[in-house]
Amino acid sequence: MQRRLPIFPSLLGAVVLSQGAQAADEDIFFNELPVVATVSRLPQRLADAPTSVTVIDRETLRAMPIRDLNDILRLVPGFQTYPNTTETGRVVYHGLTDEEFSPRLQVLVDGRSMYSPAFRGGVNWALIPVALEDIERIEVVRGTNAVSYGSNAFLGVVNIVTTDPSLTRGVSVGVRHGNQNVRDHSLRVGGRLGEAGDFRLTYQHQNDDGLSNHWDWVDSYGKQLVDFRGDLALSNIDSLQISLGRVDASNQRGRLSFTAGQWISNPNNPVRAFEQTSMYAQFRWLRSLSGGGEFSLRYAYTQDEGDEGFDKTKDGMTYRYNPWGTTGQRHEVEFQHVFSLTQFSRLAWGGSWRRDQAKGETILAGQGWVGRNISRSFVNLEWKPLAYTTFNFGLAGEYDSLAGSNLSPRLSAAYHLNERNTVRFGASRAYRTGSIIDYRGEWWDGAKYQFAGNPNMPSERMDTLELGYLGDWRDLRMSLDVRVFHEKISGRLLEIDRDDQSNLVPNGMYPVQNIEMKGLEYQFKWQPWQATRLIFNQTFINTQAQYTEEALANRVSSLWNDRQDLYPVYQGVHDLAMQAAPKRSTSLFLMQKLPFNLEFSLAGYWQTASKWSINTASRAYHRYDVRLAYPFRLPGGQRGELSCVSQSINGDHAEYKAYGQPHDRVVERRTWLALRFDI
Template sequence: MNTDKFPLSQTCLALFILSALLPAFPAHAQEDGYFSSLPVVVSVSRLPQRLADAPTSVTVIDREMIRSLPIRDLNDVFRLVPGFQTYPNTTEAGRVTYHGLTDEEFSPRLQVLVDGRSMFSPAFRNGTNWALIPVALEDIERIEVVRGTNAVSYGSNAFLGVINIITVDPSVVRGVSVSTNYGNQNVRDYSLRTGGKLGEAGDFRFTFRQQNDDGLRDRYDWIDSYYSRLFDFRADFALTERDSLQVSAGHVDAVTQRGRLDTTTWQSSPGNPIRDFEQSNSFLQLQWRRALSIDSDFLLRYAYSVDKGTEAYLNPGNPGGGIAPYIYDPWGAEGTRSEIEAQHNLRLFETFRLAWGGSWRQDSVRAQTTLAGQGDVSRDVSRLFGNLEWKPSAWLTGNLGLSGEEDTLAGSHFAPRASLSFHLDPENTLRVGASRAYRTGSTVDYRGDWHNGSKYQFRGDPNMPSERMDTWEIGYLGDWRNWRMSLDVRLFDEKVHNRLLVIDRNDSDNSIPDGMLPIQDVRMRGVEYQWRWQPFNSTKLVLSQMFIDIDAEYLASALANPTSSLQSAQKYSHIDELSEYGTPHRSTSLLLMQKLPYGLEFSAAGYWQSNMKWSINTEALKYHRVDTRLAYPFRWAGRSGELAWIVQSANGAHFEYKAYNVPADRIVERRQWLSLRLDF
């Protein structure tokens, strides 16, 4: 089969689907559909709340939707969330962000949690390495995406929002399941999952997954590939009628490629050779929960993790300047994190509920290049948080939250939030809210000391200010159960003060290092919505859109230095473009999930995005992408399984991430694979 062009098969598939739609549509829905009621969420205030009572907008992606999506990488899920942007792992680490502001490689402004444990890593500049997320798609029960700052509940790194990944309870995993993906671009994936009882009071789940592909095609001066391997274990124990214990442990390692080819010889460039970027994460987490009463419970959590990354290579130096070759490892680091967190949920009175608690963590990082000669550099962060819910009547819900954080590198910060939800009737809710959040930098931003041959590359600033974001929002939530339809609308006004960016302090003097400096105030105003509809038992639709306008104003302190890169007309222009197009002004996603005759299941996802800039030197051009999935769940000899055919970028090649002004860099072409799962 020609795996790159198959118009006949696409046409046949489209005709088959269209012919199947009418007989698949019942005249009247008899069952209670998936979209007929809104879920309860826990990620906004740490209290279980109806979406209509939550203090900001939340998108919930459940297990059924994840299983139906035409994806194999977790970050692709977030293309469906209004306001989110993502691209896959290439020579640059994959990123996920909300409303842009992602000029740093590992997107440090968006908090990512797996069963309550933060994925932020001191080894990867206080950001999230999406190649090391320790969860397989089949192990996800649901994902709650908080669209808007949530520093009140999860600290300074929840600056733009929160992704809370909740994994499958081991008690529902039994037997053995094996699966594989096989397709073009060297897609070769394998996984094994098993689960069962541990004594009389425990259940376990174990997953092994390996992924491999050759990355993007039609490369210009680089080589791309991706490999990862995951071991994940979770066990839950019912200790007593009131006490439960959750134990999680695992390891992930991944390899991507970095460097460039010399376009004159098409060999590895001596100054920036093709090399492996090796990354790994190991973790352990313990969670103890005690039910104190019907309206009160207590949670104690301990987590420990180790992250490593290295891309070391021999830098030839500058022989003309007399500098000998030396080992250079710009991302080489090892980081550890220890964290203890306690939380108490209780009902104070008939109309008041409270979630409050505190945490302490210690981050330690060692980096031969960026923290040269400093050994292990540690920082301690202590935090207290609380959220009070007030429901004086059926038509009103109030939320008031406050957190305080003490960081040995970044100082003290307080983050407040207040909201009121007016329940106009059981189907319509109007919400108004305001919040403030802070974003602290990485250890390197404060303590970095980075030399690269004749260039003094970067120096941290122990007095670097934190970013601050003030948010006003108006939300509307419609839950029309008779129509099996819901609508979530968010109007937002977000102002980021002291936006931090790496700036060359002196363009003409290599002995003066770059620094992470506050350069702008950025204001983002817009509207986004998500509409869900299940017109028939066999048909589900999800439509998401965002429209945003961005303004930026330079700080007087940033323009005061007459020798900085901000005085260069070209760099000044690039920063202006980064501010204005740091997120696409318009983005749309549409998901169709359709059950077909003969037990077949079909899904199609379309994504439309206007142009944006990921960083000063990279961009994404305007594109339209369509992904499809056709699956056949089956039972054979008493065993179950599923055979599926997935096609990504079915409508052809496009750019999602490319170097600025490079015509043929990182082209996303059609990728397709067959997926087979067998359950024993």
């Protein structure tokens, strides 16, 4: 039986004994209930927001024993992630994912979406254009938010807000070195921009050898980014935010084969680099209006590219094969107006237009640029007719030139029992459209017609009912956020091989499943002493799935027996849905100030078995990561920090491939030293 929290009691005892030797510099958890803006696009107290939100502040981010951005989400109830491997790291909520680049979770950086037409309409976490040190806070909406951010926010939103450049003046230099070839370097410069502005320019390079290889895998990971943000005050009421940058990342792909007594590159799946690039620019104009209102106008441009091309021989044919050799472009214009309707109501409304296009030598063969236009409008209303009630109503309409139109509503009601306790009920409907490739793909693998887009593919639909509770007990320095959810997905889209015996029947995207997810998740925060901060999360979820009529109708009779049992491809799809989310997951994060100005943090993660894709799985595992840091100040006033981080200190485990199977992807202990100087 897996042990539960085996080292926590002894650590807690050590914490208690150390309290008389130190004091905290500030109380970050319970000064006041946090204000969030991601859910409804209105600044709201957590108690007034229409769904559950996890806020990860700068102090928590700085103390976490991590170096990869996606690892932050391990600390959010209901989220799963795995490290960068031959595939880039992935983040999902409630386990609902595809084979690669999860397409149902919206990720924003300063308002710009990370969804990419080049990577099948999903998020490439290797190309997120922000260094951990530049993040001010992260707001995570746990539950659908299509009403505010469109079809890509089907399951939730991760909103990354970077630090105001006026707070990052001077020069900051950082380095991390450790085993598994961890070699990270960063340089940040901040200063004045003209007479009424500030800028921040960051360069970062990351490198490691990926996960350990226990069979025929090869692995490595590298990333570098240049990120610029400039904020200008145009007048007393007008400001302009400019963001520019580029990110390059590389994952090693391919397999080895054992030939003539040695491991060599597999000629049909050779060792190669998967190169990825993203370039972006964003301009956001903000005007402050009387009465606390504001108007904003934003334009963003992104170009992403992927390349893993190699010469492949199959069926007697030699040809260029590059399934991720795709270029994607996105232009987006969005406006938003926030104002007070009455003394008891506020409104956020706006609209956007987006142009996405992609081209690929393999997966969109012979079509050149393939594009789509998406326009949407949205409105969110907050109404507080009584001191102890808050109602939120939202509605969004979206038109997609490939997918057609949809309408997403949301309604929630919160009852404030008193200042410290709130009960909330919410209901919503959301839709998710597929990628350009899902609708228009054309892909041959030698003589095999590998994939054909489905121009009549419908949208996924999700209906959500949720019951929430928020306890904010500042006098006890505690808070508790509980979400009970019932999420019903109709027509879950997946790529299906309709006939694995014919070269002329291509795979396609079909609405193959109806999925029902029920469960409970909660987040508990406690600051028992000034120098101690604790976050504890748990999620319990049960998933059920049934095949849609269209999935059953698309079967090939020769692959079914007389009882019409599902053949193996469909069985794999069934297992992917039923086992995608761990039935139980837990995370713990402890921050502790120690004598001699030392800072200690511990992160623990426990998770039951799950499946990442049809062909990959993760058995139950537990993992502990620790960090010990010494912030210092030099005689000249310069500041710095020396820290040591060790991940998976309790030993090896697998988070991507099933441990003990022939193709293990093993997470071993990884330790590094980090040094930072702020000049």
